[in-house]
Amino acid sequence: xxxxxxxxxxxxxxxxxxxxxxxxxxxxxxxxxxxxxxxxxxxxxxxxxxxxxxxxxxxxxxxxxxxxxxxxxxxxxxxxxxxxxxxxxxxxxxxxxxxxxxxxxxxxxxxxxxxxxxxxxxxxxxxxxxxxxxxxxxxxxxxxxxxxxxxxxxxxxxxxxxxxxxxxxxxxxxxxxxxxxxxxxxxxxxxxxxxxxxxxxxxxxxxxxxxxxxxxxxxxxxxxxxxxxxxxxxxxxxxxxxxxxxxxxxxxxxxxxxxxxxxxxxxxxxxxxxxxxxxxxxxxxxxxxxxxxxxxxxxxxxxxxxxxxxxxxxxxxxxxxxxxxxxxxxxxxxxxxxxxxxxxxxxxxxxxxxxxxxxxxxxxxxxxxxxxxxxxxxxxxxxxxxxxxxxxxxxxxxxxxxxxxxxxx
Numbered sequence: 001x002x003x004x005x006x007x008x009x010x011x012x013x014x015x016x017x018x019x020x021x022x023x024x025x026x027x028x029x030x031x032x033x034x035x036x037x038x039x040x041x042x043x044x045x046x047x048x049x050x051x052x053x054x055x056x057x058x059x060x061x062x063x064x065x066x067x068x069x070x071x072x073x074x075x076x077x078x079x080x081x082x083x084x085x086x087x088x089x090x091x092x093x094x095x096x097x098x099x100x101x102x103x104x105x106x107x108x109x110x111x112x113x114x115x116x117x118x119x120x121x122x123x124x125x126x127x128x129x130x131x132x133x134x135x136x137x138x139x140x141x142x143x144x145x146x147x148x149x150x151x152x153x154x155x156x157x158x159x160x161x162x163x164x165x166x167x168x169x170x171x172x173x174x175x176x177x178x179x180x181x182x183x184x185x186x187x188x189x190x191x192x193x194x195x196x197x198x199x200x201x202x203x204x205x206x207x208x209x210x211x212x213x214x215x216x217x218x219x220x221x222x223x224x225x226x227x228x229x230x231x232x233x234x235x236x237x238x239x240x241x242x243x244x245x246x247x248x249x250x251x252x253x254x255x256x257x258x259x260x261x262x263x264x265x266x267x268x269x270x271x272x273x274x275x276x277x278x279x280x281x282x283x284x285x286x287x288x289x290x291x292x293x294x295x296x297x298x299x300x301x302x303x304x305x306x307x308x309x310x311x312x313x314x315x316x317x318x319x320x321x322x323x324x325x326x327x328x329x330x331x332x333x334x335x336x337x338x339x340x341x342x343x344x345x346x347x348x349x350x351x352x353x354x355x356x357x358x359x360x361x362x363x364x365x366x367x368x369x370x371x372x373x374x375x376x377x378x379x380x381x382x383x384x385x386x387x388x389x390x391x392x393x394x395x396x397x398x399x400x401x402x403x404x405x406x407x408x409x
Contacts, residue, residue, distance in 0.1 A: 326351070
């Protein structure tokens with residue numbers, strides 16, 4: 001009996017010992033599991049944060065640089081469309097006018113022009129000053145030289161009434177040129193023109209001082225953007241709400257044939273910059289007016305670069321005064337930097353002249369690259385002009401440079 005009790009007690013001890021060992025092993029296993037998991041989580045977190053940092057570095061934007069080209073007003077007098085008419089095809093072809101300068105407009109990242117005529121249709125009769133109606137093929141010619149955008153809010157926008165305004169829009173839509181400043185509906189006026197250039201979003205807005213006394217149709221006040229500070233501020237704020245990178249305004253303003261900005265232009269330029277506009281492209285006076293790059297201080301104390309050209313003259317026209325034949329193809333080199341800020345790195349221009357060869361029977365008109373033409377004449381490479389035209393081009397080049405100055409860096 002005593003032996004049985006002794007063996008029974010030994011068995012109980014062995015069982016307790018086994019249970020203890022098992023509990024110890026379970027505890028050790030659990031501790032090892034916890035330590036291992038903690039270590040693994042630590043590595044995972046480090047890897048995660050490394051990946052986040054890596055992603056942030058990768059997502060940091062590289063600077064984006066692009067070119068923006070601006071042109072003066074496109075007018076079309078009767079002498080111009082008569083010259084473009086082909087008696088054999090019975091069509092109007094303006095392409096020859098731009099042969100000397102097309103590379104400048106085609107090679108820019110975005111090119112903006114201004115229209116001082118309408119495309120009201122052949123059935124209404126093509127016409128000259130004071131009410132302009134031009135063959136649709138002028139729009140095709142502008143498209144073919146790389147014009148991407150045309151501002152339409154100008155003093156001739158209503159030369160053929162609301163229907164002429166609407167048809168002008170239709171013609172530009174058909175050839176694939178974006179436009180702004182005139183609208184067929186109130187809903188269209190609410191839609192800002194925004195272009196993405198190499199990943200940079202640019203908003204374009206456009207206003208005119210008036211419409212040559214032609215009343216804006218009652219109930220259709222939306223059809224032309226007139227210079228109205230409330231409207232301008234509203235559209236600038238709309239552009240800001242869309243998080244665009246740059247706001248460009250095309251202004252139809254100024255005093256005709258005056259080669260300096262008037263006080264109203266200067267006041268409006270200040271107003272536009274103070275409210276968030278980055279670039280002002282002015283037109284209307286038929287002559288060149290000065291340009292200026294500024295650094296302005298915003299309300300939050302930060303600084304930014306802005307630019308204005310008050311007028312670029314006539315891109316095409318047949319006016320008598322020599323200075324109305326002077327113009328410039330303006331080029332802005334712009335960078336969106338890694339921090340999102342915009343810098344205007346360079347402002348330069350190509351002086352051009354609307355040449356009229358009165359001795360030619362056809363194709364009299366041609367936009368000349370003045371400096372290139374002068375150089376080629378001096379080397380004998382260009383015999384299409386004579387000494388009189390050569391001397392006049394040198395004189396016009398001096399005038400252009402005296403108004404616009406040298407390039408800005």
